[in-house]
Amino acid sequence: MMIALIALAPATMSAQTEHGFKAMAIEQDFAENGFNWFRHALLLAAGNEQQNNAMTIGWGGIGTLWRKTAVTVYVAEKRYTKQFMDNAQYFTVMAFTDRKEEILEYMGTKSGRDGDKAKALNLHTAYTQNGTPYYIEADMVIECRTMYAAPFDPQYFRDEVPRNMYAHFPAGFHTMYIGEVVGAWKK
Numbered sequence: 001m002m003i004a005l006i007a008l009a010p011a012t013m014s015a016q017t018e019h020g021f022k023a024m025a026i027e028q029d030f031a032e033n034g035f036n037w038f039r040h041a042l043l044l045a046a047g048n049e050q051q052n053n054a055m056t057i058g059w060g061g062i063g064t065l066w067r068k069t070a071v072t073v074y075v076a077e078k079r080y081t082k083q084f085m086d087n088a089q090y091f092t093v094m095a096f097t098d099r100k101e102e103i104l105e106y107m108g109t110k111s112g113r114d115g116d117k118a119k120a121l122n123l124h125t126a127y128t129q130n131g132t133p134y135y136i137e138a139d140m141v142i143e144c145r146t147m148y149a150a151p152f153d154p155q156y157f158r159d160e161v162p163r164n165m166y167a168h169f170p171a172g173f174h175t176m177y178i179g180e181v182v183g184a185w186k187k
Ligand SMILES: Cc1cc2nc3c(=O)[nH]c(=O)nc-3n(C[C@H](O)[C@H](O)[C@H](O)COP(=O)(O)O)c2cc1C
Pocket: 041, 053, 054, 055, 056, 057, 058, 059, 060, 074, 075, 076, 078, 079, 080, 081, 082, 104, 105, 107, 108, 109, 110, 111, 112, 113, 174
């Protein structure tokens, strides 16, 4: 029944408030510890209503840049999600409570190249007013508009931490995506 309702929902519906989410004023209402928030793993999604994908992320940052409230995420070259990050103007970062371990483990070990991960997990995709995908099963959704994206360049590595990291990292250098927060919703 729920699936039928979602399938019938008009593409432009402001779905985030229809699925039990409440809009958040991120600067006031965000109560997580920013130093640990990414470490505990989140989902990153990008794409459009025709094609989209999500993956688990464990690296990222929250803060301010260019007078904007900003979220930074890092996507390795070989991730299927990368093409969606490169082609779309927006992305979402999602936190889960229910089924968190199952979802993050699957999304972080399987590739969307080999099949629809959301479908396999029975997650339901909805879209923000900007057409950015998110899952209605998430507990928190932050939508960002990419302001800057660039791959790490080894000529700028200043110590052994990044050099050692990429010496044995077959997925390639990460691209940094810095997004302005344009919407945030929490259940
Ligand atoms: C806990 C955890 C954290 C991860 N963090 C990142 C990350 O920050 N950046 C990244 O590029 N890959 C990260 N990954 C790996 C991707 O989630 C994984 O390669 C995924 O299968 C990519 O899916 P895709 O090919 O559908 O994009 C993480 C995986 C796990 C399990």
